[in-house]
Amino acid sequence: MLDPTKPLRLWQRSGEPADGECAPRWMTPRNPRRETRGPELVRISRLLGVEPLPWQRDLFDVAYEIDPQTGGLWYGEIVVLVPRQSGKTTSTLSINTHRASVWPHAQQIVYIAQDGIRTIKKWEEQVLQLQASPFRQLIKPNRIYELEPNRTNGRQHLDFVTGSQWWPDVPSEDAGHGSTNDLGFIDEYWSQVDDRVEKALRPTMITVDDSQLWYLSTVGESKIRSAPLWAKMQAGRNRVESKLESHSLYVEYSAPPDADPMDRLTWWHTMPALGYTQSIRKITDELEQDTSKNHSLFKRSFLNIWPDESTDDWPIPRDAVSACTDPHSTIPEGTSLVWCVDIAPDRSAASIAVAAVRADSIVHLEIVDHGPGTDWVIDGDDRPSSDQLHLHGIKQLTGKWGGRTWFDWQTVGSLAPQFAANGIDAQPLPASEIRVAAPGLYDAILNKQVALLGQSELADALSVAQRRPIGDGWGWARGKSLKEITPLMAVTLAHRALAKDMPDWGYDPLSGIW
Template structure:
């Protein structure tokens, strides 16, 4: 007989609780309980992380919360509790809720948000709702409002918003909705964007990008302002084994019985659909994921129109193993004080014949004498000629190459670098893969198609050189952390 006792399995990917920070997760849990939904363990654990407080400001630490969970796990009740908490504690709060489309969002607003509040002790805090077409909103006596929004290009435009929940995110094909909402939240300290969904399919490009970013952040153990929680089964687990389901779905034994879910598998011909709903498995990807998820990579883009860097440039040259390509890049102090470094690829040449003369022209125009090269790479043949031209060549050792790759990856993943939207660097990043050299340490390597990645390495080494030498050039009081 199938053991249906609650298991409370951990998420496959999950941002860990930072116990040095306080949390308002318990407060949200009490509000959920007041509405008749005592939080399941997974919900309370997720809230405790997502609602951590920045001790310096007293606001929420995370500005983005992504929860990818299985069907019927209770994402609606957790969303309702969080939005109600925001409404009750923030006078005149403005909140947005979206679903697959406006009709779905309106039905959810009435059935899953308004009615549970109306039937609970929290009714005393409700004002009369507004149901006029196009202006629907729940209203609270302190002036807070929870409105729905359509999925369109101008979504979210208008008043500043304290919180936005994008529910059923798997239906979106692009970031149009988020792009419309995010600017309305930027001036509100402690605002949060919540993205909630079950796993998607091959058309769920918006959510897939969020999943790739979230998984990469967890695997890299990089602290960021994104909280990511995903419940899914390991892809090598046996879907026919009930233990796989019991070890994956956090609501089994609380709100849904495991035996019914397993009987559905036995009675359906759509095994892929069942696995997506109950195990969180996406259909097989058409190609390997990029080294750095596209959404994370784009957060580093900056316009070159207004001078994105200043000071003295630090140069780098990388030459492909076959010596058919050579890329030149620089790094400098970013104008954006929140960024770690500015990097730019200046050129990719065929062969190495004109590399030094190109470097000489760049130095004459922009300055800078330090040049980094791979200490065991093909660019070693250029050292003597570079030194004859007055450059100081820094050879990147094997250990430093590992550090340079890992640190570039970590900073790009959380949007701490600045570089132009350059097809040359973009393509080079897309051609690169990780090659593990020790435990979690890695270097960049060419993928199976063996396409050129010299631009990626040149940018990586230039940034490493900037970090190593910036204090020597700028002085200790002029460096950034």
């Protein structure tokens, strides 16, 4: 048997530039106050014939942190997004083997991939590697992996002498049913068009205190087709940025949407397996063979960039938005201001935008505040314990700078009494104005008549926003968009309200519509 204390290979990243450190773009940090079983996974991987890559070591250390209260695992949900061929399969095999062999009681493990055929194929690959390792001694005699369904229960699976079982299953609303599961894997989660698999697996694990459900994937073909993955990404990023303690772990290796796919430094910063199991020559070949627009296939596979983030599929062309971006734009003192408050229909977030006309007749549009919930919209949020940036609130903003506030009655009307009670000059924007607000902003951006600051909140909203018809016009579709778009709604309505509140400023967005 191999000595688990000695690595099979000491990884030394070859060809890496001095400033090419590869780090996750988002990752739940290691909590040093909690012990971890991560080193056990390293030893398991070595016995399987694979030396873990540095990123896998980091993942194992965090994912296997121990809850000091229960002695079980701290994290119950683990979402991991890495580029292709970065070691997802070897990570899965190490985790499955560890669970089946060293846990104090028998484990039920279920593995799911894109579809039934791919699930069996990937499962077979892992089983063959398991059989070629010292762990073959733990596979139950006479019932080693069968290519045909097991006669006992009509399903393929692997039995261990520890009593643990490892099953492949098809992605369906019945996935994992029929037993209590301790460990679940949904591989290539981008292929799931809805959350039926997750809803099927979660109830089977609810009675297991240290159960874990893993989601492993690269990004999908589009945020609409892979809506469940996009939702997981947004939730994971928000948790990491807010630094809120959670039992959900999130890891993402990706490049920014505007990263240059031709720049090798981008590769080194994004691809955790480059220089270890991947070579510059092979990655260069992949790039040269990609004939897709803007190298979207290469970006998706190796930089983890969504194709609809790397093209002009925004509802307002990205090039036009970039042309209007002026990070140094300011509002001259004494300029009349128009404010807009917008709230997501589910009350999950709110935004406050301001619009004003600069001396050069360009409209300055800015997201002043964007935050979760609605309790801060009137008076702001300056609680010392808050991890978030200070949120001003419309009362403070208008009290200091003046100006009228506008809002959409359908979503913000419930705050009208509070506006009045706090002396805020606030009016609902008529439906006739809302109907043309989005086309008006679209036209103004195409004609370079606005100045945007390049704020990420607005870019994120534009990247997922969808349209809906409104009579002869159109507007932003809140329900069809993949996340709340309050920053975009606030800016759109503020721009339109400016034309209504200041009819003499010399530009009417309606002029470009009809």
